[in-house]
Amino acid sequence: MGSRSVRFALALAMVAGSVSGARADAIDRRIDALMRRMTLDEKIGQVTLASIAEVFDYDKVASGAYGNVMNFGTAKEFAKVLAAWRKSRLKIPLLHGTDIIYGNRTLFVPPIGQASSFDLGLNRAAAEQAALESVAAGTNWTYAPMVDLNRDPRWGRVVEGAGEDVQLAACMAGARVAGFRAGGLVVSAKHFVAYGFGEGGRDYDAVEMGEPFLRDRVLPPFRAAIAAGAESVMSSFNAFNGVPATANPHLLKDILRRDMRFRGIVTSDWGAIDQLKNHGLSPDPLDLTVATFNAGVDLDMASDFFRKYLPIALAQGRVSKARLDEAVRRVLRVKFETDLGKRMRVDVEEAKATQATLDPRGRAIAIEMGRRTTLLLHDPKERLPLADVSRIAVVGGLADSPRDHMGPHPALSQMGDIVTLRAAITERAAKAGARVDYLEACGACRFPTDTDETVIAEAAKAAAAADVIVAVVGETYEESGEAAARADLALSAPQVKLVEALAATGRPVVVVLTGGRPMLVENILDKVDAIAMVWFPGTYGAIGAAEVLFGDVSPSARLPLTWPRSTGQLPLSYDRLPTGRPASADDKWTNKYIDVAWTPRFPFGYGLSYGRTTLAAPRLDKAKAKPGDTVTVSVAVTNSGTRAVRETVQVYVHDVIASRSRPSRELKGFAQVDLAPGETRDVAVPIRVATLGFHVEDGSYVVEPGMFRIFVGKDATTETAVELEVTGGSRVAPWDAPIPCVDPKTTKSAKRR
Ligand code: BGC
Secondary structure, X not given: OOHHHHHHHHHHHHHHOOOOHXXXXXXXXXXXXXXXXXXXHHHHHHOEEEEOOOOOOHHHHHHOXXXXXXXXXXXXXXXXXXXXXXXXXXXXXXEEEEOOOXXXXXXXXXXXXXXXXXXXXHHHHXXXXXXXXXXXXXXXXXXXXXXXXXXXXXXXXXXXXXXXOHHHHHHHHHHHHHHHHHOOOEEEEEEEOOHHHOHHHOOOOOEOOOHHHHHHHHHHHHHXXXXXXXXXXXXXXXXXXXXXXXXXXXXXXHHHHHHOOOXXXXXXXXXXXXXXXXXXXXXXXXXXXXXXXXXXXXXXXXXXXXXXXXXXXXHOOOOOHXXXXXXXXXXXXXXXXXXXXXXXXXOHHHHHHHHHOOOHHHHHHHHHHHHHHOEEEEOOOOOOOOOOOOEEEEEOHHHHOHHHHHOOOOOOOOHHHOOOHXXXXXXXXXXXXXXXXXXXXXXXXXXXXXXXXXXXXXXXXXXXXXXXXXXXXXXXXXXXXXXXXXXXXXXXXXXXXXXXXXXXXXXXXXXXXXXXXXXXOHHHHOOOOEEEEOXXXXXXXXXXXXXXXXXXXXXXXXXXXXXXXXXXXXXXXXXXXXXXXXXXXXXXXXXXXXXXXXOOOEOOOOOEOOOXXXXXXXXXXXXXXXXXXXXXXXXXXXXXXXXXXXXXXXXXXXXXXXXXOOOOOEEEEEEEEEEOOOOEEEEEEEEEHHHHOEEOOOOOEEEOOEEEEEEEEOOOOOOOEEEEEEOOOEEEOHHHOOOOOOOHHHOHHHHHO
């Protein structure tokens, strides 16, 4: 069997590793037998996760003191770990984790961009490819997907998530977990919990949140990830309602274990146990170890506290032997269920050969991802697609900066492989017989410099010779991701100056935005012809983006988060609760600002295409339904334009009268349809009535009888609606609450165990 088929076989073994019946019993017996042979140090090794370091003590792998490792990203590095591991007495397979977030050798557009495709199959395929490339290099566990919901793009980590909406985030979580697992990785959903709601959009900040909100919005993507097979969950850095999540028994035991029925591993985040001293929990590492371990963290990532202090805690009776055994069993169960033992080998030469070339399958997925995530935000004069042009000026250093195309998590991708926007546009233009002049102007144009004025003026002068100008501006890779919170989402002053100078030439200007979050476009909107967001294009995404710009493919991406007009509007999401004084232009005493409109610049679900789709009046297959029913919303979609398009039909629901205030809109389903010019197709979106409910203070989930408005449209502002009457209510325990986007039939066995 070649290396590729071996990898596929392993991947299949993992998926086939459904843990039921005889296999589960055999694993339990294997664990029992092993536990009887393990020393205390070996047991503690299993709850220890040691990171690569300049001075890494390989002997601790050999002695079993380090039972899991992380960040030995290349096969060569991991081979050293394996050499030590082969000397270990019990040869218990190691979990080897790495942040495989949106690709490894082949980089895709990051998760926030992937979510904008609304294409679950494509997300799954990208995750699977990322996994295959990582397994080849020796990683067997990914710290992804990040399933944190958020509605504040000041937070840099929006780039790693699926945006603000619970339905979309749950769908993406399931798709990405399934893809990673199919490619052979153990999966860790993160960060538990509410990490995306830190005050002020600052990373690591505290969160205060009511539990019904937590259960309605924040938990479902984790539940979807677990239903799809995520074997581990990472606790978050933030304090939650006054208690750090890493030492929060209510979160980890009552909610994650009891209410969400999670039976895998809880790992801490990087150094989080040590950092609890900064939360003021205790200055004493022993206390922090006891608090965390007893709260329900099973695995210590990179604090090395469990290894050092659990023996003392056990001797003092502050941690029970039963608790240690429980955590060790969880770790062992994941290792055996996923057949990790079969992967305790790596062929450095073979991996080198595999890494030397990019996989054609990955390339195809990455290009398709580029097509499906190029989000057309603004094109009032229909200047796009580019046609009948013979000279194009591509302006701005971000157009030709491979490192910035990679975004914040480059993994093992290589700069030399990146097809930049400049290269992709040049190549596509050549096919159309057009020539591209590239003008770097002020480079990334981030921080004002003395030379800006001159270089901008020169670039504008040169660009004026073109038929159309493509200006590439936005974020650099360092301005997005962890620890990259922004207090202002405006484009930088030099970037605005550059765009203004280009617009002043009188030539049509198409702005291509790169980055990991929405940026304010207020001061350029009326000056330019079009604006398209391409996120961080990764290795080949620019090829797909160029195809969209030239009209080979009509843009189909839709916003997975609300795009603000002003940073001061944040946090902002479409699914807010109504107020007693709804915003009104004619009435000062209403829910709005005095200095900026209350509406976003672009709403959730929004995105333009080159076609003209219209939705006919929606139909419901029944006007009355019970909580156990599924209703089907159908709508005829017509493409009256001249180009093939993909439309995303979005179904939002509002519970008109309820015992709690309910969001004015909540996405409950969506479906994509491809339409040839002139074509009409009926699109059906099934909605489980059980998903129309909400959680109440005691954690239970209720569906209340009454009228619901079912909105159907192309973004969250749609006013087209039909009415559904729900007859008879229901109230279920938290673990029986429906999971958005997850077929209840597929979760039954998980719940039983
Ligand atoms: C991040 C995690 C990540 C970990 C390991 C932490 O700082 O919060 O998301 O998995 O580092 O790299």
